[in-house]
Amino acid sequence: MTSIDDVARAAGVSTATVSRALRGLPNVSDPTRERIHRIAEDLGYVASSSASGLASGRTHTIGVAVPSVSRWFYTTVLEGVDAALRAANFDMILYNLASRGGDRERVFHRSLLRKRTDALIAIGVDFTSAEREQLLSVGHPLIAIGGPVPGVRNIGIDDRAVARAATEYLIALGHRDILHLGGADDEGLNKRMPADRRLGFLAAMEAAGLPVRDEWLLTGRFSPIVSRGVMLDLFASPGPRPTAVFANSDEMAFGVLLAAQQSGLRVPDDLSVIGIDNHDMAAAFELTTLAQDPHAQGTLGAQVLLDELRGAPPRRSSIRADFELLVRGSTGPPR
Amino acid sequence: MTSIDDVARAAGVSTATVSRALRGLPNVSDPTRERIHRIAEDLGYVASSSASGLASGRTHTIGVAVPSVSRWFYTTVLEGVDAALRAANFDMILYNLASRGGDRERVFHRSLLRKRTDALIAIGVDFTSAEREQLLSVGHPLIAIGGPVPGVRNIGIDDRAVARAATEYLIALGHRDILHLGGADDEGLNKRMPADRRLGFLAAMEAAGLPVRDEWLLTGRFSPIVSRGVMLDLFASPGPRPTAVFANSDEMAFGVLLAAQQSGLRVPDDLSVIGIDNHDMAAAFELTTLAQDPHAQGTLGAQVLLDELRGAPPRRSSIRADFELLVRGSTGPPR
DNA sequence: TTGAAAGCGATACCAT
DNA sequence: ATGGTATCGCTTTCAA
Numbered sequence: 104m105t106s107i108d109d110v111a112r113a114a115g116v117s118t119a120t121v122s123r124a125l126r127g128l129p130n131v132s133d134p135t136r137e138r139i140h141r142i143a144e145d146l147g148y149v150a151s152s153s154a155s156g157l158a159s160g161r162t163h164t165i166g167v168a169v170p171s172v173s174r175w176f177y178t179t180v181l182e183g184v185d186a187a188l189r190a191a192n193f194d195m196i197l198y199n200l201a202s203r204g205g206d207r208e209r210v211f212h213r214s215l216l217r218k219r220t221d222a223l224i225a226i227g228v229d230f231t232s233a234e235r236e237q238l239l240s241v242g243h244p245l246i247a248i249g250g251p252v253p254g255v256r257n258i259g260i261d262d263r264a265v266a267r268a269a270t271e272y273l274i275a276l277g278h279r280d281i282l283h284l285g286g287a288d289d290e291g292l293n294k295r296m297p298a299d300r301r302l303g304f305l306a307a308m309e310a311a312g313l314p315v316r317d318e319w320l321l322t323g324r325f326s327p328i329v330s331r332g333v334m335l336d337l338f339a340s341p342g343p344r345p346t347a348v349f350a351n352s353d354e355m356a357f358g359v360l361l362a363a364q365q366s367g368l369r370v371p372d373d374l375s376v377i378g379i380d381n382h383d384m385a386a387a388f389e390l391t392t393l394a395q396d397p398h399a400q401g402t403l404g405a406q407v408l409l410d411e412l413r414g415a416p417p418r419r420s421s422i423r424a425d426f427e428l429l430v431r432g433s434t435g436p437p438r
Numbered sequence: 439m440t441s442i443d444d445v446a447r448a449a450g451v452s453t454a455t456v457s458r459a460l461r462g463l464p465n466v467s468d469p470t471r472e473r474i475h476r477i478a479e480d481l482g483y484v485a486s487s488s489a490s491g492l493a494s495g496r497t498h499t500i501g502v503a504v505p506s507v508s509r510w511f512y513t514t515v516l517e518g519v520d521a522a523l524r525a526a527n528f529d530m531i532l533y534n535l536a537s538r539g540g541d542r543e544r545v546f547h548r549s550l551l552r553k554r555t556d557a558l559i560a561i562g563v564d565f566t567s568a569e570r571e572q573l574l575s576v577g578h579p580l581i582a583i584g585g586p587v588p589g590v591r592n593i594g595i596d597d598r599a600v601a602r603a604a605t606e607y608l609i610a611l612g613h614r615d616i617l618h619l620g621g622a623d624d625e626g627l628n629k630r631m632p633a634d635r636r637l638g639f640l641a642a643m644e645a646a647g648l649p650v651r652d653e654w655l656l657t658g659r660f661s662p663i664v665s666r667g668v669m670l671d672l673f674a675s676p677g678p679r680p681t682a683v684f685a686n687s688d689e690m691a692f693g694v695l696l697a698a699q700q701s702g703l704r705v706p707d708d709l710s711v712i713g714i715d716n717h718d719m720a721a722a723f724e725l726t727t728l729a730q731d732p733h734a735q736g737t738l739g740a741q742v743l744l745d746e747l748r749g750a751p752p753r754r755s756s757i758r759a760d761f762e763l764l765v766r767g768s769t770g771p772p773r
Numbered sequence: 774t775t776g777a778a779a780g781c782g783a784t785a786c787c788a789t
Numbered sequence: 790a791t792g793g794t795a796t797c798g799c800t801t802t803c804a805a
Binding site for chain 3: 119154158
């Protein structure tokens, strides 16, 4: 393995100069710099990240914590983060904080706190207060995306507002019998988000003077399959039926649409469905939704951290991301 | 930041002993070990990964290269990899090799080769021969999952066989007019996989003496939306229609199902659809598919690398993963 | 503009 | 079982 000494020797300069030249620092004459670059290339020299990390205290790496890597929102944020990191020549260590418990704690201890990363992005995760304390005590820049964590600045849409907007749209179409498909408080996931969206739903209903039936406050656990099952059950049982469904995510809305189709209900004539996200497949489903842009949120979050690592003054405040109603074919007036 | 010296001092032992004790190495008396553990805990000491990486040459990190993080197959493998890594206390650096080109090369140079990782898993990526050479020259354990890379051992299903099995099932149902929805050779993605599946399709058709129409060899670029668009076009145009579609992935099959539904075709009466994967949502779509288990493939791949890092003799051969026909409601005899 | 040399914080070998 | 110490490869003053 060729080291910086090899390059220095071959170039007839000191390691200090090689280091400066290769990192683009000033105070290296152009000819020298070029020669060093050429030689490094020839020798296939690449600096050891451990060594430079140890010497400089910076790892050029950002940690990204997600509760799962198989849900659209998270992966889309992830791609946004990745884009920003790549442009800045940073690497990304991915922490899958799926389950609370032993493993989770180990991850925290062994890695997050191990000077392995220069900063941390938490996507849709929730932390215990002990965890939060640890994180903050490390002193690294930290930002949350997609689910407010108390005491941590955050990037994300206004969950109450978006739910309210969705519900109000259904109401404006003339719906009175609206079912809300919420999310479960899965372990380790951020739980304020579904709670806020539910509040937004309730607020809109109340403002319109519409009754909310307990049996129409269901949970799809943010899963299409679960949502479909829940709706199939509902459609199969006797009793009144909603004319519209507001789902906390497009993925759950997909499940609703599939259940409707498989139950012989026509959309939107028999049932209107609205979601949140504008998932990649929403257009294919003709799903009306409140679109947000997780990719941009990820990029922005990464950018904030990168700026601060470059010396920018830390921003303390959270950032509200945009959302927008996108009308497609899954909604219409009640028949 | 407390360092190993602080712990050594507080415990009244040498740094060597602290290091041994904390890493669970032999030759430390039980009382000493316990005392050190306690003190380290109290002081909140966590070893610097850069320092230990530099000294030991091992980073306890595995690199995972994916072409995209937003496709079911990749993320599912990723979760499998993650599970194995977590159990072994390894971290994961994620390389998004989305596009070939400048960035890609930089990622290669700056990170993969920077002794940043102890081993590498390539999921569904394709490498240029230059890239392959570089990778192999680093001498790290390396394994590919989900798309054969020449010269690199691989874990994955037999693509020709799985495509053949899917096609043969349709033929056995009585279908003669079968459309194949393949994948495009996106930049940077593994291209042998779609090619092999196409060969499997063609082989099955030929073996059954069935004609293959050029205009029924379509591409859905592994995307539901694209696939839906392609099929909507087909359904809207005059001319003969296939009675069955074999899609290279469930995600494309979803697009086909949505297009069929939106074109007023009944499944499976008017159109049978079969996919590959057993995607999370396949059951919700009632999609017949050839199921594979990417999670297990990921875990296995990680395990192979971890074993070798622990000194196990390297295995040179590839591993064939299983697949299995899963019949659901999207297939039936032609009407 | 360049070089010499002192760290950075662990690991691992060799003594004891 | 424990300690002393050279070493890993780079960064970063401080001098020249």
